[in-house]
Amino acid sequence: MTMATYLGDQEDTVETLEYLLQISKSMAGRDRLNADEGILPGLLRRLSSSPEPLLLPRLLLVRNLCYGDCANQEVFLSAGGLDRVASALISQASISLDAVRTVLQILANFVASDEANKEAVWARFFPLWFNEMSRSRDAAIHNTLCRVLLACCTEGEWRRRLSELLEIERGLPILLNIVATMLRVIQNEAPAPFYFLLGKACVQEAYFTIVFQALSSNNFMDIGRCGVNFTEEQIFLLQTLSDCLHTFPRHLETVSKNFALGLLKILIEAYRVISDRSLTESNSKSGPANKALHFSLLILRDMFSWKQSVTATEDPADSFQCEDLVELLLRFLRELEPPITTDDGKMEALLNPKVPLYVNFRKDVVSVICNYLGGRKQVQDEIRKKDGIPLLLQQCIVEESYYPNLREIATLTIRNLLEDNLANQYEVAQLELKEPVITPQIAQMGLKVEIDKDTRRPKLVKEEKAFC
Secondary structure, eight states: GGGGGGSSSSOOOOOHHHHHHHHHSSHHHHHHTSSTTTSHHEEEHSSSTHHHHHHHHHHHHHHHTTOOOOOHHHHHTTTHHHHHHHHHHSSSSSOOOOHHHHHHHHHHHHHSSOOOHHHHHHHHHHHHHHHHEEEEEOOOOOOOOHHHHHHHSSSSSHHHHHHHHHHHTTTTTHHHHHHHHHHHHHHHOOOOHHHHHHHHIIIIIHHHHHHHHHHHHTTSOOGGGGGGGGOOHHHHHHHHHHHHHOOOOOTTTTOOHHHHHHHHHHHHHHHHHHSSSSSSGGHHHSSHHHHHHHHHHHHHHHHHHGGTTTTTTSSSGSSHHHHHHHHHHHHHOOOOOOOBBBTTTTOOOOOSOSSSSOTTTTHHHHHHHHHHHTTTTHHHHHHHHOHHHHHHGGGBBBBBSSSTTTHHHHHHHHHHHHHOHHHHHHHHHHHHHHGGGGGHHHHHHTEEEEETTTTEEEEEEEOOOOOO
């Protein structure tokens, strides 16, 4: 007697299905179930008429049979499997969350193979069914939905499907529902498919502005005019993209110009809002803008580190006008109060900061400049032209208890500023003669100031170490 007999003319039972489910968990067991004509066609025919106790185990068995099995996936498609599982969702007055999760797992297994499967799922479930599923508040449903959408938007005609997913009247509500749900259910890290889906749509492709504006409380307000009205969902989007770039830097192929310029608009607008607020309003009114500013700077920091990536085909920094961005970053530092420094063991008090910015703003700005400088001579030169070298050197002598890790980051920034740049090295040497307080920081990099015997000008040279 073959395994198909279990699903012959007689009705299957819960016990029978549980037995078959145990067998289907292994590849050898699935091979046994696929003997002769297999059980999948009969199983699919019964889905829409399944009573509640049998629906979930039948769906689970379909899921297991289609897992990594191309032959069964072909049977599933030819037997109208997509229509069958869709009809199962409306076969009862109330469908369980477990059943919806399992249907999505079936689709995730099915679209993991070839383009024909992806296109078939997209044609049957987009946008109506995906939209219905996205209205759930269940994290597991959204995680698996992201897996399905990501697979459909990864190979073959993925650009067309991604553009349809971002269409305002069709697919965009699906993505917005996912963002809103993940915001409320994620406790720690978001699932990888969620990161990758948003990263592909917003960072790699040109849809960041569309998604960010759609998350506005004012219905597609211009991205540069969100101001104090930054929503929780917009902040969460920026945080998610920041985490994606930082945690999975090799996953995305490139950074789109749309994303880079949209991010710059947010950065400028957030800083403007904070600058316009008084200190008494800072906590209640500037909180969202400070968060937008923080995550925007973190994204810039990680974007600029791509210059050293061997897989990167383009430099994200090329999306910006070097002169304008350097001017903006230096302006951020200049408009801060001078950092607290140590002088003969005495500490200066920091009173009345000019702008009610978040605590680590200074460190974040210096981190962005540090990575922006790395291997980019144009940035090195631009900072010198805008008289930014003394400002950056000033960050090297901060009081560590007030600015944890800033001194280390600033020292690395100076290293990037001076690397293979004689003009910058000469200017620092000139400053070193005038401001000996910076000598310890220069010494940390193995450099010292000497007077050139021929030109009689100061220069930075590597200090030779003596060995005992």
